[in-house]
Amino acid sequence: MGPGKGIEPLNEKGDISLIIEKMDTTLVNDFNAYRERMNETILDADNLVLKRLFNLDTRTYEEGALSSRTKEMLGLVASMVLRCDDCIKYHLGKCYEQGLSKAEVYEIFAVANIVGGTIVIPHTRRAAEYWEALSAEK
Amino acid sequence: MGPGKGIEPLNEKGDISLIIEKMDTTLVNDFNAYRERMNETILDADNLVLKRLFNLDTRTYEEGALSSRTKEMLGLVASMVLRCDDCIKYHLGKCYEQGLSKAEVYEIFAVANIVGGTIVIPHTRRAAEYWEALSAEK
């Protein structure tokens, strides 16, 4: 969030939507910043197995017999049924980059909730919030 | 939380207990507010499967061969062993509405901790805190 933004005159969107937009951006930025900072801390520890696993993780979602787009959907549904909020955020970000529509994302949510049950609902709430945050970004 | 409460003179309970009561109310209110707001976001997306699952979820705990009271206890213990804090809060609220005593609630905690092991303890801590918050409400 840029300095002084809080005292800028209201733009054409009006103040409420501006505040929501900033909150959303914060949700995405905070997640990415913490993730990057701590990944660095982990890699700095120079454990061979962890470094290779991180590497292998990146390779897993590369274009292959299945497209990256499909693989990111697989990563998202797997993260949801395993109820890992940070993994969900990460793959939601990737699905957003891949251009998935809201209807497509919600069908992934549906599969996850049917397979994993109502304990997935609280994670779906946070996923829905994060998806709004991603969509609010320019 | 009523308007202006922060500047009222101390009531007969004294200030500390007043502050605790407000904190507790906040815990319950914040949970319910976020839950309702995001449930709306999810339902607004108009995914048929999710809407029906939400509906079915409500029906599951209705009076039947087993009472709603018993079913809420089942929902609570299931949420605890699956270690879903928000699900625990939701069913604790329902158990409180059903008039469960503290001794009864702690026997559900006991079953959950024996079946699910000591990894359930951190969730039991938050459950115990939430139960106090529910009990502190008028």
Next chain:
Amino acid sequence: MGPGKGIEPLNEKGDISLIIEKMDTTLVNDFNAYRERMNETILDADNLVLKRLFNLDTRTYEEGALSSRTKEMLGLVASMVLRCDDCIKYHLGKCYEQGLSKAEVYEIFAVANIVGGTIVIPHTRRAAEYWEALSAEK
């Protein structure tokens, strides 16, 4: 299964139902026999923590603020959402002893499947089979 039973003349129930009854009895007996035999092996190893945990496990389901009947239902639903077939069999046996009706048991199945999702279905299949086996016993 007693010696020579296979060549006995058909009783009034007819042969098919007799065979099913034997199969069912075998399912229940095999589970109980293996369970008892290996529990003994474990207790013979004389590990203090395991012995106390086994003891505590028994105490957990004793009459208290909640009845044993209710606690066995809690044990069953917890076992189902955690998808532990042997735990399910054990608590189904106890629920049967407590006189639960089929309708009541299926409402517990319903809570487990809604909370835990469709991955609980395969365990529900085996639970349904075991319940039939228990009911087929005299």
Next chain:
Amino acid sequence: MGPGKGIEPLNEKGDISLIIEKMDTTLVNDFNAYRERMNETILDADNLVLKRLFNLDTRTYEEGALSSRTKEMLGLVASMVLRCDDCIKYHLGKCYEQGLSKAEVYEIFAVANIVGGTIVIPHTRRAAEYWEALSAEK
């Protein structure tokens, strides 16, 4: 397996491959037969929630914003990370019907093993065996 098959003369495939084919068919048939039989037992119990959940489960994988093909892949990866062998078999059967190639199926296995870790390997072994069984069927 039809009567008398064991004494038929060897066909052009030779006896070993014939035996393997029969074993494979048995694996698929046994799974489907048990699944269908016990699903009937469950539905006969006439529990409204379970019947609607079974119904909703079928709807979840129907053509929508995402294709049935994609949804079956989502169902498979979710089943793998949740380590539910019967769910894996079911979705593998569906993926086979949808015409997925072996390379595609193994990329789903790869995502599941990276997300869910080496505890998914034993389930991947059984999944690989079942895929061979499906492929051996005519």
Next chain:
Amino acid sequence: MGPGKGIEPLNEKGDISLIIEKMDTTLVNDFNAYRERMNETILDADNLVLKRLFNLDTRTYEEGALSSRTKEMLGLVASMVLRCDDCIKYHLGKCYEQGLSKAEVYEIFAVANIVGGTIVIPHTRRAAEYWEALSAEK
């Protein structure tokens, strides 16, 4: 089991212990044979991610800041709380090779049961049986 063994004269151990020993050996051999056969099937599919993960898995337990002995104990307790029977068998085999005593193995069982709860007990039964099988081998 070799042909005709059943009619050999009793050796000095007596028949009962001989039969138990054979059963135990079968338990260990069957597990290892299936594991090796299906690992080959998986590796033959030539999926890069899976091949590297298998490789990385082996490296993880190699001598490092912690000894292989300690790491196999870590692998065992992790497999137990995650309730993966095949993973438990594999690491029990490795712990046996590393010369762990029965008392040590049971203390690992104790940690797993306290952390993971009584749902770990059925897996502990099968682990206890497998440990006896390993110990019965020459």
Next chain:
Amino acid sequence: MGPGKGIEPLNEKGDISLIIEKMDTTLVNDFNAYRERMNETILDADNLVLKRLFNLDTRTYEEGALSSRTKEMLGLVASMVLRCDDCIKYHLGKCYEQGLSKAEVYEIFAVANIVGGTIVIPHTRRAAEYWEALSAEK
């Protein structure tokens, strides 16, 4: 955090490292304070099963056939694969007290990530942060 520290002149470490140190201390202190306070709330409820389980939990990690040091490592890896942040913090604190080196702790992280998969990574991030916090304490 000592009284008045906020207004002390900068020591030789410089202000940034001082702030980081305080943040770290807060992370450890907050965790321990909440844990102790809520454990008291739970024990005050006077549920026999929970009290005995808490007791048994302490005993589990006492010196035996395996050292406390080894058992704390087992507790840590079990907590990681079960993805329980508070359990991880608790056992990290104990491992720190037992004098484990950073290289040793990261090899435990490696086992947990290989066995439990990339969904353990977000918990490893928080574990890495907590380990830094423990190391920053005097």
